[in-house]
Amino acid sequence: MNTEFEKHAREQFDGLEVTVDTDALWANVYPHVKEEKGNRKVFWFFLLGLLVGVTAIGLFNFKQGNNTSANKSTEATTSATSIITEPIGSSDQTDLNNQVTAMSIGTTADDVKTNPSILELTESDFEKVETRLNTASNKDTTASSLTTKTKSISQKKSPSTASSQSNQSNKKDAIASDLYNEKTPITSKETTPLPTNKEAFTQKEKALIAADRKSLTNTLLIQALNASVIDQRDDSKIPESQQKNALDTYVKNLSRLKKATKKLRVGIGVYGGVSKSTSELSTNDTIGVNYTAERNTSEKQLETAHLGLGISVYSNKHLYLRSGVEYTRIASVFSSNSSLTTIDSTWAAKEITVNTITGERDTIFGNVPSITTNEFTKKHYNYIHLIDIPVIIGYQFEYEPWSVGIEGGIYANISAKYTGDISSTASDSFYDLEADEDKWFKTNIGVQPFIGLNAAYNVSDNFQVHFSPGFRFETLFSTDKNPVKEKHASLGIRFGVRYIFD
Amino acid sequence: MKKYTPQxxxxxxxxxxxxFQKALVVQYSGLLMAVSRRYTKDQSSSKDILQEALIQILKSITNYKEQGTFEAWMKRIVINTAIKYFSKNSFKNELYTIDDQPENSVEPGAYSNMAAAELMEIINQLPDSYRTIFNLYAIEGYSHKEIGEMLSITESTSRSQLTRARASLKKILITKEKIRLRI
Structure with missing residues (x-):
């Protein structure tokens, strides 16, 4: 029985269909299978998060770096320029302040020409000075032993240096005096009148700082450091704010000096950005005329996104080379309309007969055809994914703490991939971009020329943020097999952070 | 409505x-409802299972590798949904007392003229666990090993439940035949 019964049941059930209200079923199913479009938002949030994260890490490292260097213990060593000969103490800051003053005054470029030996400083000299400055700036100072200290330093200088310093001092005084008389804008906001004997010094000091801001270059900084003239001044206290200003100026200038003396510096960083891409579709042959027109009306370019890892090499001649790996995603949207007509039947009153004599109504029920038409508009988000190696060279203008570079070069493409679909040449169907069965698109788009600007802000000696507007020239993405010639170009901006190694 | 090919x-x-999603629902829901109907006692449950299975089919269709027929793939999803719908534990714990085997055998005439609806009604009289195992083995053609994996039971449990299902069916058919003869 079992086998026979089961065989009979199988035969009966094979291909059996049961009537189902498909409209009601579809109405319940559709909300659960609607395409989710949250990916684009996620991508932008990720990009923004990445930039914020990297910037935060950079700033944190910058702060940490400052604290570390300030806490370094420093051994007193003999400098080639006799700048540092004393152990660090409260009075060192006043010495250093004097040095700052001295260096800030500087001399003119002509002095360098006549006495090139003043440029003979080594990197280690600057590092020593910087370390001591950082340490000293963190300590309370009374500057009470200014006279003693300056004298002790002066005594260690050779007679020839002392003579040179004397001349330098006179020159500096003269420049400072001139600047002061010219009423150069002064940034210090001291409001409390200083004692008479200090006042002259303060005014002079302000003038010196103004001179520094106005005319200091790396070369002059070298001269000033090398000259290392210590002014013979009152042993009056120098206001702390002025000391701080002078020290800050000094440290900044020292960093510029370092950059100038280093032949090559290497930086690495990450960046991201957006561009506006243009798409140019033109007909390859007569068959493609209508198809091109259709694509032109149904497709719209969206934002292009960039994400990259960069490596830069800077020379002290203001030239730089930028390379790395960059991912680019060109996005577009393609809208297609379709309609679905469902003919079904529902159980309803089919015929109503009214007896005109008796007034009785007779209703006949039956299957009444019902026609439902649903219109659908689907948006197809299409993407071109590019991986390129940029090779860009540039020339950089320095405006501390800013620098602006003009750059140009190429983007060498190593991969081009397409996802999504576009309308097909055959009506009522779609062409799968990823499968690209007819080989319409290139998998490598070759080389793209690029021009741009690179504006960078130095947050610290080693860390900078930058933004770079640029233009990538039009490139052909389609092969000869494609009935449409498809070109893209992009104009956009990239933001990023960069760490530059010493 | 335009009829589309499975491809x-x-x-x-x-x-x-x-x-195309709606076309799938329109073209295949009748077939899939018939499968769902065999695994449930009431129409409401079979509708719920069908709806859940269709959502699953449309969401996971990207994973369909076109190995075997499309219909078989969808049927399998309906069956799995039906199994999930009922607690798996019911297959382990459900115990039914089977009366002594009926002495009389069932003549083929008792069911040979039965249409699908009537057969479904008879099968639906079986308890959930027997019905499921009977459907999987006798109608869908799964082995006891496969059934064991699907229901998380041992092969021997599957065998014994099938034997009981068959015995129950026999009893139902004999009772039905007796009533028919009296009429």
Whole structure:
């Protein structure tokens, strides 16, 4: 029985269909299978998060770096320029302040020409000075032993240096005096009148700082450091704010000096950005005329996104080379309309007969055809994914703490991939971009020329943020097999952070 | 409504085209409802299972590798949904007292003229666990090993439950035949 019964049941059930209200079923199913479009938002949030994260890490490292260097213990060593000969103490800051003053005054470029030996400083000299400055700036100072200290330093200088310093001092005084008389804008906001004997010094000091801001270059900084003239001044206290200003100026200038003396510096960083891409579709042959027109009306370019890892090499001649790996995603949207007509039947009153004599109504029920038409508009988000190696060279203008570079070069493409679909040449169907069965698109788009600007802000000696507007020239993405010639170009901006190694 | 080929429906559904998704629902829900109906006692449950299975089919169609027929793949999803719908534990714990085997045998005439609806009604009289195992083994053609994996039971449990299901069916058929003869 079992086998026979089961065989009979199988035969009966094979291909059996049961009537189902498909409209009601579809109405319940559709909300659960609607395409989710949250990916684009996620991508932008990720990009923004990445930039914020990297910037935060950079700033944190910058702060940490400052604290570390300030806490370094420093051994007193003999400098080639006799700048540092004393152990660090409260009075060192006043010495250093004097040095700052001295260096800030500087001399003119002509002095360098006549006495090139003043440029003979080594990197280690600057590092020593910087370390001591950082340490000293963190300590309370009374500057009470200014006279003693300056004298002790002066005594260690050779007679020839002392003579040179004397001349330098006179020159500096003269420049400072001139600047002061010219009423150069002064940034210090001291409001409390200083004692008479200090006042002259303060005014002079302000003038010196103004001179520094106005005319200091790396070369002059070298001269000033090398000259290392210590002014013979009152042993009056120098206001702390002025000391701080002078020290800050000094440290900044020292960093510029370092950059100038280093032949090559290497930086690495990450960046991201957006561009506006243009798409140019033109007909390859007569068959493609209508198809091109259709694509032109149904497709719209969206934002292009960039994400990259960069490596830069800077020379002290203001030239730089930028390379790395960059991912680019060109996005577009393609809208297609379709309609679905469902003919079904529902159980309803089919015929109503009214007896005109008796007034009785007779209703006949039956299957009444019902026609439902649903219109659908689907948006197809299409993407071109590019991986390129940029090779860009540039020339950089320095405006501390800013620098602006003009750059140009190429983007060498190593991969081009397409996802999504576009309308097909055959009506009522779609062409799968990823499968690209007819080989319409290139998998490598070759080389793209690029021009741009690179504006960078130095947050610290080693860390900078930058933004770079640029233009990538039009490139052909389609092969000869494609009935449409498809070109893209992009104009956009990239933001990023960069760490530059010493 | 335009009738699409399975290939067109698969391709369209993989691209999440609503018109092809609806076409799948319209063209296959009758077939799948018949499967769902065999695993449930009431129509309401079979509708719930069918709806859940269709959502699952449309969401996972991108994973369909076109090995075996499309219909078989969808049927399998309906069956799995039905199994999930009922607690798996019921297959382990459900115990039914089977009366002594009926002495009389069932003549083929008792069921040979039965249509699908009547057969379904008889099978639906079986308890959930017997009905499921009977459907899987006798109608769908799964082995006891496969049934054991699907229901998380041992092969021997599957065998014994099938034997009991068959015995129950026999009893139902004999009772039905007796009533028919009296009429």
């Amino acid at each position: 067109e429906i698969i391709r369209g559904c993989k691209k999440q085209e609503p018109r």
